[in-house]
Amino acid sequence: MKRLVILGAGTGGTMMAKHLSKELDRKLWNITIVDDKKEHYYQPGFLFLPFDQYKPEDIVKPISKFIPKGVEFINQAAKKIQPEDKSILLSDGSSISYDILIVATGSDIDPGETEGMHGSEWDKSIFTFYNFEGAKALRDKLKTWEGGKLVVHITEMPIKCPVAPLEFAFLADSFFKDKGMRDKVDITYVTPLSGAFTKPKCTEALNYLLSEKNIMIETDFAIESVDNENKTINDYGGKSVPFDLLVTVPTNKGSQVIELSGLGDELNFIPTDKGTLQSKNYPDIFVIGDATNVPTSKAGSVVHFEAEILTENIISYIKGQKLEQEFDGHSNCFIETGNGKALLIDFNYDHEPVTGTFPIAGIGPLRLLKESRFNHWGKLAFKWVYWNMLLKARPIPFVSAKMNEAGKDYN
Amino acid sequence: MDKMIAGKTISVTEEGFLTEFGQWDKSIAEAIAAENNISLSPRHWEVLNYIQSEYKKETPLSIRKIGKSGVVDIKEFYSLFPMAPLKTATKIAGIPKPVSCI
Ligand SMILES: Cc1cc2nc3c(=O)[nH]c(=O)nc-3n(C[C@H](O)[C@H](O)[C@H](O)COP(=O)(O)OP(=O)(O)OC[C@H]3O[C@@H](n4cnc5c(N)ncnc54)[C@H](O)[C@@H]3O)c2cc1C
Numbered sequence: 001m002k003r004l005v006i007l008g009a010g011t012g013g014t015m016m017a018k019h020l021s022k023e024l025d026r027k028l029w030n031i032t033i034v035d036d037k038k039e040h041y042y043q044p045g046f047l048f049l050p051f052d053q054y055k056p057e058d059i060v061k062p063i064s065k066f067i068p069k070g071v072e073f074i075n076q077a078a079k080k081i082q083p084e085d086k087s088i089l090l091s092d093g094s095s096i097s098y099d100i101l102i103v104a105t106g107s108d109i110d111p112g113e114t115e116g117m118h119g120s121e122w123d124k125s126i127f128t129f130y131n132f133e134g135a136k137a138l139r140d141k142l143k144t145w146e147g148g149k150l151v152v153h154i155t156e157m158p159i160k161c162p163v164a165p166l167e168f169a170f171l172a173d174s175f176f177k178d179k180g181m182r183d184k185v186d187i188t189y190v191t192p193l194s195g196a197f198t199k200p201k202c203t204e205a206l207n208y209l210l211s212e213k214n215i216m217i218e219t220d221f222a223i224e225s226v227d228n229e230n231k232t233i234n235d236y237g238g239k240s241v242p243f244d245l246l247v248t249v250p251t252n253k254g255s256q257v258i259e260l261s262g263l264g265d266e267l268n269f270i271p272t273d274k275g276t277l278q279s280k281n282y283p284d285i286f287v288i289g290d291a292t293n294v295p296t297s298k299a300g301s302v303v304h305f306e307a308e309i310l311t312e313n314i315i316s317y318i319k320g321q322k323l324e325q326e327f328d329g330h331s332n333c334f335i336e337t338g339n340g341k342a343l344l345i346d347f348n349y350d351h352e353p354v355t356g357t358f359p360i361a362g363i364g365p366l367r368l369l370k371e372s373r374f375n376h377w378g379k380l381a382f383k384w385v386y387w388n389m390l391l392k393a394r395p396i397p398f399v400s401a402k403m404n405e406a407g408k409d410y411n
Numbered sequence: 412m413d414k415m416i417a418g419k420t421i422s423v424t425e426e427g428f429l430t431e432f433g434q435w436d437k438s439i440a441e442a443i444a445a446e447n448n449i450s451l452s453p454r455h456w457e458v459l460n461y462i463q464s465e466y467k468k469e470t471p472l473s474i475r476k477i478g479k480s481g482v483v484d485i486k487e488f489y490s491l492f493p494m495a496p497l498k499t500a501t502k503i504a505g506i507p508k509p510v511s512c513i
Contacts, residue, residue: 156473156474156475157473192474194495194498220494220495220498222474222485222489222496224485224486236485236486236488236489237489237493237494266475266476266479267475293471295471
């Protein structure tokens with residue numbers, strides 16, 4: 001028997017387990033999946049939890065519920081990957097060996113990377129919604145907060161779902177309007193980038209949203225430290241922004257096991273071939289999702305597209321054939337803009353987000369780069385799609401792994 | 412589009428990044444630096460040389476990466492190239508704008 005090990009049972013690991021349990025010859029291959037957690041989180045829901053739009057039970061389910069039959073689940077942390085002897089050291093001291101390894105350990109926040117961020121004001125006036133505990137604590141804070149300077153902040157790129165902080169600012173605007181206290185709140189959006197959106201095309205098309213919602217913006221802000229006493233964030237260039245409530249996205253890093261195994265870059269992301277998703281250093285290690293260093297968004301939709309490509313490539317690899325399938329960086333995401341509306345963007349390694357229709361050329365029904373209620377329903381429907389289709393690796397009608405270039409306006 | 416820099420016609424993007432590194436030379440660097448109110452000292456050149464050599468090795472550049480390079484720390488990087496140091500330094504070095512923006 002040969003063994004394929006999947007490290008991480010989040011979005012990507014679970015999808016790969018499902019795909020491969022159907023595709024691999026189970027008389028020859030054992031499939032094992034390793035994760036130290038017992039819960040699977042629907043991370044896009046972390047955006048809605050602080051505003052009490054989703055309840056915790058909407059976004060947490062047991063990991064084991066999504067592990068396909070016949071796949072072995074080991075509920076332990078991987079301590080070290082040892083590529084030279086094709087084995088993984090586990091937290092109980094035992095080790096398992098593999099013939100093929102898929103790393104799907106995602107990325108996580110590390111507030112300790114910024115001086116003063118994880119200090120005395122953490123969980124008092126400094127919050128994050130980038131994990132479950134943080135989003136819940138922020139919900140409780142917002143219930144009683146009486147207003148003041150709200151600063152929504154990105155520490156450094158890359159972060160997963162790069163539009164989520166901006167969506168947070170938009171939703172905060174609606175939230176305080178609904179509570180009848182918008183006049184008591186100043187919202188400032190602070191970003192290390194040169195514009196509100198990560199892609200210049202989006203910034204051009206969408207900057208009106210900020211002025212419409214009266215959100216101030218501070219760009220090119222590279223944070224050096226958080227001053228807990230005076231409640232300011234300070235940047236290397238000498239700029240300083242005061243806050244009463246700081247909602248920050250701390251530095252995102254790959255899993256610590258990647259660092260301990262010497263497999264990552266300076267942020268613990270694994271150098272990965274952006275087309276085939278094979279690790280650059282070890283042919284028997286493949287990487288999917290947030291754990292890679294490929295130059296596209298760290299998002300669930302990307303993971304979904306990657307999973308289809310990676311499944312084909314692993315089958316080719318087993319047969320000793322060339323890895324034919326090439327990922328094009330396809331990403332799409334809904335952007336909540338508040339007031340029950342949302343936008344949709346679609347892009348890949350080569351094309352910036354464009355206007356047009358999606359998923360069917362000329363018909364839609366979703367409009368790209370335009371606000372609509374329909375897109376907002378699309379975003380909410382994504383939760384159902386995630387639990388019921390994505391994790392079970394069911395294809396989504398009309399949406400292909402590679403970006404469809406028809407029906408889009410490039411100029 | 413084309414732009415006259417240091418008396419030569421140079422092909423640049425809308426934001427002013429060179430599109431052909433082959434057209435770059437030290438006089439171009441000095442002219443772009445001057446547009447950004449920077450006059451290049453030997454210390455600037457150490458950083459620019461480092462950035463160019465990383466670019467040739469195809470390593471993606473980020474502020475964090477440069478801060479950890481041992482060549483310059485982030486504080487000094489900011490004092491050498493104020494405001495948006497990575498953007499300014501790569502523009503002066505004649506290489507494309509880093510794609511940290513995804
Ligand atoms: C606030 C927020 C909003 C988002 N919104 C969207 C959105 O609207 N649309 C979208 O497409 N995406 C969104 N995303 C991004 C999306 O959730 C992630 O990109 C996706 O879940 C990544 O999947 P993954 O499999 O790479 O990692 P994950 O799903 O994070 O899974 C990683 C798994 O690895 C496990 N693991 C890590 N280290 C170890 C170890 N050493 N040993 C064992 N197990 C380990 C972890 O426990 C975890 O279960 C959002 C994310 C956040 C935080």
